[in-house]
Amino acid sequence: MDWTLLGQQLANGVVNGMNYVLISTGLTLVFGVLRVINFAHGEFYMLGAFLTYFAMSALGIGYLPAVLLATVAVGALGILVNRLFFWPLRKEHEFTVLLSSLGLALLVTHGAELGFGHDPKYLNSPFTDDILEVGTIVLTQQRVLIFAAAVLVLAATYAAIRWTTFGRMMRATAQNPEGAALTGVDIRFVHTITFVLACGLAGLAGALVGPVAMIFPTVGSWAVLKGFIVVILGGLGSVPGALVGGLTLGVVEALAGGYVSLGFMEAIGYAIIILVLLWRPQGLFGSVAR
Amino acid sequence: MLELVGIDVRYGHKRALEGVSMRVNQGEIVTLIGSNGAGKTTALKTMSGLIRPAAGEIRFEGERIDRLPPHRIIERGLVQVPEGRLLFPDMTVMEHLDLGAHRARSDQPFSARLDGILSLFPILAERRAQKAGTLSGGQQQMLAIGRALMAAPRFLMLDEPSLGLAPVMVDLLADAIRTMHASGITILVVEQRVDLALSLADRGYVLETGRIVIEDSADRLLSDSRIKSAYLGI
Amino acid sequence: MFRTTLLASGMALALLAAGPAVAQDKPPVKIAAIVPQSGAGAFDGQLALEGMQAEAALVNAAGGILGGRKIELVVYDDKGTPEEGVSAARRAMEQDKVDMIVGGWFSAVALSMKEVTRDKIISVMTSSQHPDVTAKGHKFLFRLNATSNMMSSKYGQEICARIKPKSVAFITINDDFGRLEVDNYTKLLGACNVEIKGNEFYNRNDTDFTVALTKLKSLNPDAIYVSAINTSQGATIYRQARQAGFRGTLIASAGNMNPKLIELAGPALEGVYSISLYAPDSDNAKLKAWTEQYGKTFKNQPAFIGTLGAQAVQVLAAAADKAGTANDPDKIAAALRSQTWPTLLGEIKFEENGQALQNLYLIRVEGGKIVSIK
Ligand SMILES: Nc1ncnc2c1ncn2[C@@H]1O[C@H](COP(=O)(O)OP(=O)(O)OP(=O)(O)O)[C@@H](O)[C@H]1O
Ligand SMILES: [Mg+2]
Numbered sequence: 001m002d003w004t005l006l007g008q009q010l011a012n013g014v015v016n017g018m019n020y021v022l023i024s025t026g027l028t029l030v031f032g033v034l035r036v037i038n039f040a041h042g043e044f045y046m047l048g049a050f051l052t053y054f055a056m057s058a059l060g061i062g063y064l065p066a067v068l069l070a071t072v073a074v075g076a077l078g079i080l081v082n083r084l085f086f087w088p089l090r091k092e093h094e095f096t097v098l099l100s101s102l103g104l105a106l107l108v109t110h111g112a113e114l115g116f117g118h119d120p121k122y123l124n125s126p127f128t129d130d131i132l133e134v135g136t137i138v139l140t141q142q143r144v145l146i147f148a149a150a151v152l153v154l155a156a157t158y159a160a161i162r163w164t165t166f167g168r169m170m171r172a173t174a175q176n177p178e179g180a181a182l183t184g185v186d187i188r189f190v191h192t193i194t195f196v197l198a199c200g201l202a203g204l205a206g207a208l209v210g211p212v213a214m215i216f217p218t219v220g221s222w223a224v225l226k227g228f229i230v231v232i233l234g235g236l237g238s239v240p241g242a243l244v245g246g247l248t249l250g251v252v253e254a255l256a257g258g259y260v261s262l263g264f265m266e267a268i269g270y271a272i273i274i275l276v277l278l279w280r281p282q283g284l285f286g287s288v289a290r
Numbered sequence: 291m292l293e294l295v296g297i298d299v300r301y302g303h304k305r306a307l308e309g310v311s312m313r314v315n316q317g318e319i320v321t322l323i324g325s326n327g328a329g330k331t332t333a334l335k336t337m338s339g340l341i342r343p344a345a346g347e348i349r350f351e352g353e354r355i356d357r358l359p360p361h362r363i364i365e366r367g368l369v370q371v372p373e374g375r376l377l378f379p380d381m382t383v384m385e386h387l388d389l390g391a392h393r394a395r396s397d398q399p400f401s402a403r404l405d406g407i408l409s410l411f412p413i414l415a416e417r418r419a420q421k422a423g424t425l426s427g428g429q430q431q432m433l434a435i436g437r438a439l440m441a442a443p444r445f446l447m448l449d450e451p452s453l454g455l456a457p458v459m460v461d462l463l464a465d466a467i468r469t470m471h472a473s474g475i476t477i478l479v480v481e482q483r484v485d486l487a488l489s490l491a492d493r494g495y496v497l498e499t500g501r502i503v504i505e506d507s508a509d510r511l512l513s514d515s516r517i518k519s520a521y522l523g524i
Numbered sequence: 525m526f527r528t529t530l531l532a533s534g535m536a537l538a539l540l541a542a543g544p545a546v547a548q549d550k551p552p553v554k555i556a557a558i559v560p561q562s563g564a565g566a567f568d569g570q571l572a573l574e575g576m577q578a579e580a581a582l583v584n585a586a587g588g589i590l591g592g593r594k595i596e597l598v599v600y601d602d603k604g605t606p607e608e609g610v611s612a613a614r615r616a617m618e619q620d621k622v623d624m625i626v627g628g629w630f631s632a633v634a635l636s637m638k639e640v641t642r643d644k645i646i647s648v649m650t651s652s653q654h655p656d657v658t659a660k661g662h663k664f665l666f667r668l669n670a671t672s673n674m675m676s677s678k679y680g681q682e683i684c685a686r687i688k689p690k691s692v693a694f695i696t697i698n699d700d701f702g703r704l705e706v707d708n709y710t711k712l713l714g715a716c717n718v719e720i721k722g723n724e725f726y727n728r729n730d731t732d733f734t735v736a737l738t739k740l741k742s743l744n745p746d747a748i749y750v751s752a753i754n755t756s757q758g759a760t761i762y763r764q765a766r767q768a769g770f771r772g773t774l775i776a777s778a779g780n781m782n783p784k785l786i787e788l789a790g791p792a793l794e795g796v797y798s799i800s801l802y803a804p805d806s807d808n809a810k811l812k813a814w815t816e817q818y819g820k821t822f823k824n825q826p827a828f829i830g831t832l833g834a835q836a837v838q839v840l841a842a843a844a845d846k847a848g849t850a851n852d853p854d855k856i857a858a859a860l861r862s863q864t865w866p867t868l869l870g871e872i873k874f875e876e877n878g879q880a881l882q883n884l885y886l887i888r889v890e891g892g893k894i895v896s897i898k
Contacts, residue, residue, distance in 0.1 A: 002742060004742070005738070005739070005742045008738050008742075009735060009738060009739075012734050012735050012738060013735075016732065016734075113562075113566075118561070118566040118567045118569075118570050119567040119570065119784060119824065120567055120755060120756035120759065120784075120788060121788075122759065122787070122788045122789075122790070128763070128767065129763070129766065129767060129790075129791070129792075131767065131769055133769075138768060138769040140767045165388070165389070165392055168381065168385055168388060168389045169389065169392075171378065171380070171381055172378045172381065172389055175378040175379055175380055175381065176376050176377065176378055176379075178340065178372070178376055179372065179375075179376030179377060179378060180378070181338075181340060181360040181361070182338060182340070182360060182364075182369075182370050182372050182376060183364075183386075183389050183390055183393075183437060183441070184360070184361045184364040184365070184389075184390075184392060184393030184441060185361065185389070186359065186361045188359075212732065212734075212764075213731045213732055213756075213760045213764075214731075214756040214757075214759055214760050214788055216566075216567070216756055218562070218563070218564075218566070219731065222729065222731055253735070254735050257735035257736060257739075258735050258738065258739050261724070261725060262698070262724060262725060262726045262727055262730060262733075262735070262736050263698055263725060263727060265735065266727050266729075266730070
């Protein structure tokens, strides 16, 4: 047994997993609070990466300020998205909303292809090519940054959901929207902020993970697919489920890829979906919106 | 204090309320009686702003509230304890009471209201860290009332508060309603247990398939033969 | 008064639009350009199409073909998938009645598409490298790119003679092309005593290769051979190989070196060898004309895949002229086989089965530029 290799693959898996957690927390929050599966979620990941790219090239600012700017901008876009695509449809059948989000996803992807071009771009972070050796494990600074930023932001998000009044409003809305309204919760405000949070988290993930690979307008469909696998694994609407589901998927993929093949690594996500749906359709964390 | 004038409510094509007019004066306890599906819950939801009436006006202390969102209505002191309690199963008792207070406009500080509620329902103090989903039916009803009281209501609507409660709990509930009334809260109560409702109330309205058919004092309603046969089973 | 002015300016506009060409009423020669415009191959498809468009513009500016007929490119999106490629070819033939087809950028697409066009229409397959495209081709099928076998036998020699790794590991795409690459190089490099340490297949939609590269790095090979047609995936692999701490030699698969790759992969690509039909520093006059036209119209750097698109348009135009027809596939096929054609990539000649014999140059990235090694 090559322990160095195992350690390295586990580290790879945990970093990827943290990215999945960032992506899927927003997806699960939107589902938990609005009962909506947002197919367009991955597009905010894509926009996060591209806005960082353009903030750097057009405004000439550094990578980290650009990440911050892109995250805030994509978060702010959440206000618009909720206002135009989700709030007006809140009383419609789930299926209508689903189609609306699918339409939004196509709109944003094609818009990005027109606006940003088909060609892949390299999001240049100063941390991408610098290697950090921790014992025998090799990680780039960028991957350490992804992990650290994700831990920080997710801890803050979880704390806000658990301990602030807004967090209580959000959980109340998720668990019983009518009860929440009768307790004085401004449902529209909660929906808006939920979208801001979800889009901001996805945007941040895109901004952070962008430099690790190449960015292109269709990268969002990859992100939303990973997000779906995680939320089905962790339980739709469950925030701790997204955490455990995301890390599990990252590590399982790394082990499947590292010890079997990349083909198996890709397949394992789908296998997980099928197994979970067959044996535990509510996901590992069962009940929604906790 | 609260006045409904010619309220119509529709669910799609179905008419749930037709020309409903009623009023509740400050300091009264009023009951709204009616059989299943008569439209009682619909009326209360409309007053709380969950449903927009298709026609008519609702005035609270002289101002129109039928276009306001629920949280704005609550801020004015018109609060509801909904049918089925509508608690948040994974949130603790204290979280419910905290959240209940966030729209309160009151001179009384948070802690004073909290103390008041915990002395009215001491069991809630014992269970303050417990999740609502794990409470018994009676405890849940107390929590639902407690949550509403945290909003510092001047007008409280209760929708079938006795539903599913054991007889001892029903007595406790009746006492609580009297206590709340004594503290100056105006009350509108919807009850299946018409005898209980009429024993508490000053006046009552009878709703049948979306229309008010009788309006009278509680005493006279108790002796009304139509009420006796239709709702009291005598 | 106002109306007359309007009418006059309308007529003037119409005349302007029609241009000075005498043969303005002659129908265009329709060539289907079936390229990936969405999915992972979208950017390569764009480069390919731009190459074709630049060449068509040159031909049309010189008066068109067949006594003044213009070339019109009818564009289809094959999404990089065989199903869409087949459906695009069907639409081109049945609905749009095109005269000739250019497509087959990916082997998987070419292999399926050729069955729909079999013996029906002139089909020029471009960058696909799978031998079966021509080995099991048809009488109207021609393929420009060297087959993977042709490329790999040349490249194998170069690797053994110039790069001289003691051991090598492969990272290849999991499709027909990738599997063939592994087979070929395992034999060729094995023959000159390079130890083969292992291979990792990746998937068509993968975006992160760290796990596979970590595994390959742990095998400690002298060199990693990277087989990637898709520029975005290729760039990610080169970068991530370095990021995973691999410090050995990186070898790029044949025919897959282009400016965009250099831009995206940055320093990770410095000193990397490849072989190509396209040497940007060649002094071929046709190449210069095309490069200039390309630079005038498009903002991308001209790439190999674009030169292949241009070459397709170039030989089809010349052969149609020689055959005196745009839609008699028998005559055009005969013309194509009849002679050596001067093109922007040098002289080419078609074998009986439609396979082009092209020049292959050993190239290398030096200072961020592709240079040919003489
Ligand atoms: N969301 C809804 N959509 C359509 N119809 C509804 C809806 N809610 C209630 N109704 C219908 O409106 C009518 C009035 O219902 P409502 O719940 O107000 O009656 P209720 O008097 O409270 O009855 P109960 O004693 O059963 O609580 C009923 O016929 C009911 O079926
Ligand atoms: Mg009811």
